[in-house]
Every structure is written in structure tokens, then in C-alpha cells.
Amino acid sequence: MNYIIGLIKDRNLIFQLAKNDFKVKYLGSYLGMFWAFVNPVILILTYWFVFQIGFRLTPVENVPFVLWLVAGIIPWFFITESITNGTNSIIDYSYLVKKIVFKVSLLPFIKILSTLFIHIIFLIAVIVLFLIYGYGINIYYIQIFYFLVASVILVFGISLITSSLAVFSRDVGQIVGVILQFGFWLTPIFWSFSIVPENIQFWLKLNPVYYIVEGYRNTLIFQKWFWEYPMLSIYYWLVTVFILIIGIIMFKRLKPHFSDVL
Secondary structure, eight states, X not given: OHHHHHHHHTHHHHHHHHHHHHHHHTTTOSSGXXXXXXXHHHHHHHHHIXXXXXXXXXXXXXXXXXXXXXHHHHHHHHHHHHHHXXXXXXXXXXXXXXXXXXXGGGHHHHHXXXXXXXXXXXXXXXXXXXXXXXXXXXXXXXXXXXXXXXXXXXXXXXXXXXHHHHTTOTHHHHHHHHHHHHHHXXXXXXXXXXXXXXXXXXXXXXXXXXXXXXHHXXXXXXXXXXXXXXXXXXXXXXXXXXXXXXXXXXXXXXXXXXXXXX
């Protein structure tokens, strides 16, 4: 609890450092922030071309495939980027770790907040795309903030674990990348959950990212509230809080050894 209170107290510092991290990431390139969108946009266009133009897939649940795809893949981009950046946060800012006055515990959250800036811009672009297709803004859009908060807490807990381990072994970053690759194909991002046999659906729902992806689709497309799935919501928060607690404990115990290793 003290850890969370500390983040709230240092919110101004966190925001300034996240903004600086965002700027530095694209400093020196002529196109600047544009590069943050290149890979995700190319990936979306590739999937859209292959599955809708090439395989001529019909709309999913009467929804144009491109809308159904972006509604699920946008939160995935944020989650994977946040975990990847959060995992390397201590290593990237090793010069700050050696300064006793600096709160090292802020670093994973700074990386996540920096990634959130891009996600919000992407989210606005997706909403515009939905408007072009005739989907008007409605009251369900309010719960986007709920799923944003849910996503941030989940990736923060994971990043605390991975970032503290990555200091002692650089292989952790590679392992995280492999796990995320598996996670992409096990999450209903470009395939419909309805095609999965019922006896397997339960196991796939154990993936907490499923809750976020389906939450975005329920918000943008199907107009359903998260409390319409009470058991799934309870499960998600139990898992997320558990991961966060484990992350905080692990980070606090390993933090005193960071400067020795770096």
C-alpha cells in the first residue's frame, strides 16, 4: 500500500520523466513520433489485407473485419509495449539507479506512462475510424477509462517482476518476448472466440489479457458493460492484484542489489 501511495505522491515527477522519456525516444529522427505508429499500422494493414482481401473473410458478428481487428489489437499493442519497455526500465536508466536519492521504483511506471501517450493517440484514431464506418460515440465509451486503468495495473505488476529479474539476467527480456508471442496467438485478437470449442474456452479465459481485449470490443462494438460479466471481472482483479503484490514484494527485496549488478 505504501508503494502505491508513493506513486501518487510522486505523480508530478513521474509525469515529467515519462514525458521526457517519450521525447528522447524519438529525438534525432526527422519523422519523430511518426515511427511509433509505423510498425503497428503496417501490422494491422497486413492482417487486414491477408484475412479480408486474401482469404475474403466475412464480417465477424456482423461487424466489418477491420473494426473488429483494431478494437482487439490496439490494447494488445499497449500491453506488449508496456511490458517490453517496463522489463528494460531499470537497465535503460542504470545511471539513475546508482543515485541513492532517486526512487528506482518509479522507473517501470515511467516507461508504462510513456507508452500510454502513444496508446491514447492510437485510441483516438480508432474512434475516428469507427465514426467513419458509422459507429457513433455513446455512453459505453466511458468504460474505456476503466479498461485503461485495468491494463496499466496489470502491466505494472508484471513489469515490476520482469524488470527486477532482468537486472540479474538479460535473458529475461528475450523470454518475455517469446511469452508475448505465444500470448498473441492464444488471445482472440484476429480470430473469433466463438470458433473455439466450449471445453477449451474456459482455459483461454484464464489469460487476463482476454478480459482487456474483449472489454475494448464490448465497449467500441457490442455496447456491453464490464459488470455484465461479474465472474470474469472478479477473476481478472484477483489475478491482477496478486501479480501486483508479488511484483512489489519482489522489487523491494531485489532493489538493494541493483546497483551492485549494474
